[in-house]
Amino acid sequence: MQLLPGVTAVDVAMSARVREAVGGDGGRQSLPGVKNVIAVGAGKGGVGKTTVAVNLALALARSGGKVGVIDADIYGPNVPIMLGMKTQLTTDGEKIMPAEKYGLQVISMGFLTGDDAPIIWRGPMLHGALQQFFREVKWTDLDYLVVDLPPGTGDVALSLSQTVPVAGAIVVTTPQQVSLADSRRAMAMYKKLNIPPLGIIENMSYFACPSCGHEADIFGHGGGEQMAAELGVPFLGRIPIYQPIREGSDTGVPLIISEPDSPAARAFIAAAERAAAQVSIASYNRPTIPLTVIK
Numbered sequence: 001m002q003l004l005p006g007v008t009a010v011d012v013a014m015s016a017r018v019r020e021a022v023g024g025d026g027g028r029q030s031l032p033g034v035k036n037v038i039a040v041g042a043g044k045g046g047v048g049k050t051t052v053a054v055n056l057a058l059a060l061a062r063s064g065g066k067v068g069v070i071d072a073d074i075y076g077p078n079v080p081i082m083l084g085m086k087t088q089l090t091t092d093g094e095k096i097m098p099a100e101k102y103g104l105q106v107i108s109m110g111f112l113t114g115d116d117a118p119i120i121w122r123g124p125m126l127h128g129a130l131q132q133f134f135r136e137v138k139w140t141d142l143d144y145l146v147v148d149l150p151p152g153t154g155d156v157a158l159s160l161s162q163t164v165p166v167a168g169a170i171v172v173t174t175p176q177q178v179s180l181a182d183s184r185r186a187m188a189m190y191k192k193l194n195i196p197p198l199g200i201i202e203n204m205s206y207f208a209c210p211s212c213g214h215e216a217d218i219f220g221h222g223g224g225e226q227m228a229a230e231l232g233v234p235f236l237g238r239i240p241i242y243q244p245i246r247e248g249s250d251t252g253v254p255l256i257i258s259e260p261d262s263p264a265a266r267a268f269i270a271a272a273e274r275a276a277a278q279v280s281i282a283s284y285n286r287p288t289i290p291l292t293v294i295k
């Protein structure tokens with residue numbers, strides 16, 4: 001190592017510049033104020049899409065990105081509960097201002113209806129609402145706009161694919177075969193809709209006993225990773241079953257905020273880093289590189 005005369009210490013300031021996803025194809029105009037739209041979906045309900053979407057968004061923000069969240073679950077908006085938000089939306093005279101929490105810009109149908117109000121709409125109205133969430137909201141300087149998709153593989157993903165260029169989709173699965181089968185279908189659907197797969201996250205992957213540290217594979221082991229390998233898509237990571245994740249969802253303080261140094265939060269952060277890497281690769285319009293991580 002060579003010393004530099006007159007220099008006793010060096011401060012290195014690291015910064016990151018997130019590139020914009022290539023878009024504007026197929027008549028879909030890229031979104032002002034947004035560099036990359038990331039969809040979080042699954043083939044099944046209740047596997048933890050919203051939990052993963054919210055914690056990923058916070059993990060991306062924690063590493064310096066500016067991040068927004070669209071709650072695309074119009075009929076069952078859960079994002080406001082998970083982020084502990086009760087808010088009335090305002091406008092700047094022209095556009096709807098997104099609500100803000102934990103540094104995230106957020107929009108949800110939950111801000112427009114009462115907590116228990118049923119939302120009974122026909123399909124085209126749903127498409128209209130989604131369009132508005134993208135186009136009529138004043139998104140500002142976002143590196144990532146994370147879209148929490150509703151359960152099922154249908155109309156919202158189709159609507160999304162027709163509305164904006166999507167950098168890619170993350171599919172959340174649990175390890176058991178019934179969830180994996182549905183995840184394969186979800187992956188195939190994104191492919192059909194020309195939404196690149198960013199990868200698979202296996203949620204509720206294992207239970208680490210807080211008393212003895214023993215890890216139990218309640219829903220089986222290795223399914224998500226195996227499926228990723230089969231489909232040639234990246235495996236972004238495993239998130240354990242962890243009681244504070246559920247508690248944080250219910251109380252509106254997500255794990256990345258309440259226990260940022262816990263192993264489960266670190267799993268979210270690692271998955272977010274891998275997803276961000278895949279977004280960068282996608283933004284260069286190169287094919288994705290399958291990643292494998294070992295627990």
Ligand SMILES: Nc1ncnc2c1ncn2[C@@H]1O[C@H](COP(=O)(O)OP(=O)(O)OP(=O)(O)O)[C@@H](O)[C@H]1O
Binds near residue numbers: 045073241
């Ligand atoms: N890794 C985890 N550990 C513990 N609890 C979890 C975990 N992931 C999700 N949960 C809990 O499981 C429940 C379902 O999660 P969530 O609402 O995120 O699923 P979803 O796939 O978005 O559901 P829906 O299909 O209804 O939109 C929530 O109570 C959440 O707190």
Ligand SMILES: [Mg+2]
Binds near residue numbers: 050051078148149150
């Ligand atoms: Mg959900």
